Amino acid sequence: MIVRIATEGQYELTESDAEVFNQLDNHAVGACEAGGEEQFHSAFTELLKFVRGNGHAMPEDRLEPSDVILPPPDVSFEEAKAEFTGEGLIPG
Amino acid sequence: MPGLSGRMSTVIKAKISKLLDRAEDPSETLEYSYQKQIELLQNVKKGIADVVTSKKRLQLQEQKLRDQVVKLDTQARQALAAGNEELARTALERKNVAQTELQSLDSQVAQLEQQQEQMTASEQKLRAKIEQFRSRKEVIKAQYSAAEAQVRISEAATGVGEEMADVGLAMQRALDKTENMKARADAVQELEAAGTFEDFTQLGAGEDDIDRQLRQLSSSSEVENELAKMRAELGSGGGGPAGELGAGEPAGAEQQAGPSQGQGS
Numbered sequence: 001m002i003v004r005i006a007t008e009g010q011y012e013l014t015e016s017d018a019e020v021f022n023q024l025d026n027h028a029v030g031a032c033e034a035g036g037e038e039q040f041h042s043a044f045t046e047l048l049k050f051v052r053g054n055g056h057a058m059p060e061d062r063l064e065p066s067d068v069i070l071p072p073p074d075v076s077f078e079e080a081k082a083e084f085t086g087e088g089l090i091p092g
Numbered sequence: 093m094p095g096l097s098g099r100m101s102t103v104i105k106a107k108i109s110k111l112l113d114r115a116e117d118p119s120e121t122l123e124y125s126y127q128k129q130i131e132l133l134q135n136v137k138k139g140i141a142d143v144v145t146s147k148k149r150l151q152l153q154e155q156k157l158r159d160q161v162v163k164l165d166t167q168a169r170q171a172l173a174a175g176n177e178e179l180a181r182t183a184l185e186r187k188n189v190a191q192t193e194l195q196s197l198d199s200q201v202a203q204l205e206q207q208q209e210q211m212t213a214s215e216q217k218l219r220a221k222i223e224q225f226r227s228r229k230e231v232i233k234a235q236y237s238a239a240e241a242q243v244r245i246s247e248a249a250t251g252v253g254e255e256m257a258d259v260g261l262a263m264q265r266a267l268d269k270t271e272n273m274k275a276r277a278d279a280v281q282e283l284e285a286a287g288t289f290e291d292f293t294q295l296g297a298g299e300d301d302i303d304r305q306l307r308q309l310s311s312s313s314e315v316e317n318e319l320a321k322m323r324a325e326l327g328s329g330g331g332g333p334a335g336e337l338g339a340g341e342p343a344g345a346e347q348q349a350g351p352s353q354g355q356g357s
Contacts, residue, residue, distance in 0.1 A: 004254065006100065007210070007262035009217065025097050060220035063228065063251035068097035069104050069258075072265065083100060 002058065003051050004066035008073060011055025024050055025068075037077040044080070048073055108253035118241045122229045125249045129222045132256050136215045139263045140208060146270050147204040150197055150277055157194045161187055172322050180322070184315045200273045207266040214259045225252045 001018040004010045013021055024047040031039040047070065058064070071080060168183035228248050232241050 003097070004258065006258055007214070007265065060217050061224045063221060063224050063248050065105075065108075065247075065250040065254050066101065069101040069254075070097045071100055072261065074265070 001068070002064060002066045003055060004069045005048060005051060006069055006072040010058040010062075010064075010066055011051050012058055013051070013055045017050075017054045020054075021047075021050065025070075032077070032080050040077055040080060044071075044075070104254060104257045105250075107257055108250055118238065118245050119233055121245055121249060122233065125252065126222075126226065126229060129218070129225065129252060129256060132259060133215065133218060133222065136211060136218065136259060136263055139267055140211045140215065143204055143208045143211060143266065143270050146274055146277070147201060147208065150201050150204065150273065153277060153281070154194060154197045154201065157190050157197065160190045161194065164190065168318075169322055169326065172319070173326055177319070181315060181319060184318050187318075188314055196276070200276065204270065204273065207269060211263060211266050214262045218255055218259045221252050221255045225249075 001013045001015070001021070002010055003013055003021065024043070028040065028043040028047050031043040051070070071083065164183045164187035168180045168187065171177075171179035171183060225248055228244075232244050232248070236244060
């Protein structure tokens with residue numbers, strides 16, 4: 001599975017890592033919806049750490065679309081919430 | 093629940109497919125997409141130049157403030173040596189404001205430095221993808237049947253389209269941050285224009301608005317501490333306590349008059 005961390009780059013995860021990824025991803029959403037800013041940031045940081053640590057950075061000359069895209073590492077709690085309700089980080 | 097990544101992916105993919113829908117003929121899609129990539133690359137370059145300009149401007153302001161800090165410090169010493177404690181206090185209050193601004197400028201310059209590095213890295217990555225796309229484009233045009241070309245074009249264009257959307261996002265965020273700093277730099281410049289950091293001895297005797305604001309802004313305890321330190325430095329060899337300033341001026345003041353100019357901290 002190819003995961004992009006927005007504004008950072010793409011990483012390739014193995015199938016078994018993909019499962020852990022999904023759990024962490026859902027955990028981050030849960031924290032975001034529960035409304036806890038600190039909780040969200042720690043869950044999101046954990047998710048980023050997992051991708052960077054377990055994934056292989058994709059070489060720059062590969063042209064493959066990602067399976068999923070994570071918000072930028074410096075995403076604010078407000079922005080993350082807007083991802084689910086408003087128009088999200090990418091306008092237009 | 094699609095996860096945090098789900099929604100983000102959906103939005104970016106929708107954006108890419110909108111981009112690709114514009115052209116129907118495969119080779120037209122290729123050229124259109126390539127043209128867009130080159131445009132974006134130009135924009136990124138412009139964005140980097142913007143950040144660099146802002147950084148230089150802040151650095152110039154920093155230098156000015158640094159000069160003011162030295163000047164106000166010297167003036168405070170001179171005022172104190174001459175026995176004008178009130179004037180010395182005002183100078184130190186202003187020095188305090190200038191130093192606070194200086195600290196904030198420092199961290200802003202560091203942030204801009206980081207933005208610049210990040211955008212430069214984005215530019216290089218995008219350049220590599222575009223190069224890859226360009227060579228693939230020629231292969232696709234030369235070697236594949238229309239149906240097969242369609243599939244390969246869509247793959248390549250989606251891959252590079254995602255990179256484009258991402259670089260666009262990185263740039264937007266970098267420029268937003270830069271914009272905030274510009275606003276702050278403008279505010280500092282207004283303070284400067286209002287004479288906040290100017291040579292205060294030229295303002296005349298009357299206390300104006302700025303003086304009152306400064307009094308509120310600066311932490312008076314810090315000023316008092318500095319005053320006490322200066323008093324001690326300027327005071328007679330015995331290093332008498334602050335209250336004895338008036339008594340000991342002739343010998344002590346003369347002795348310190350020379351070195352006081354060069355005494356930055």
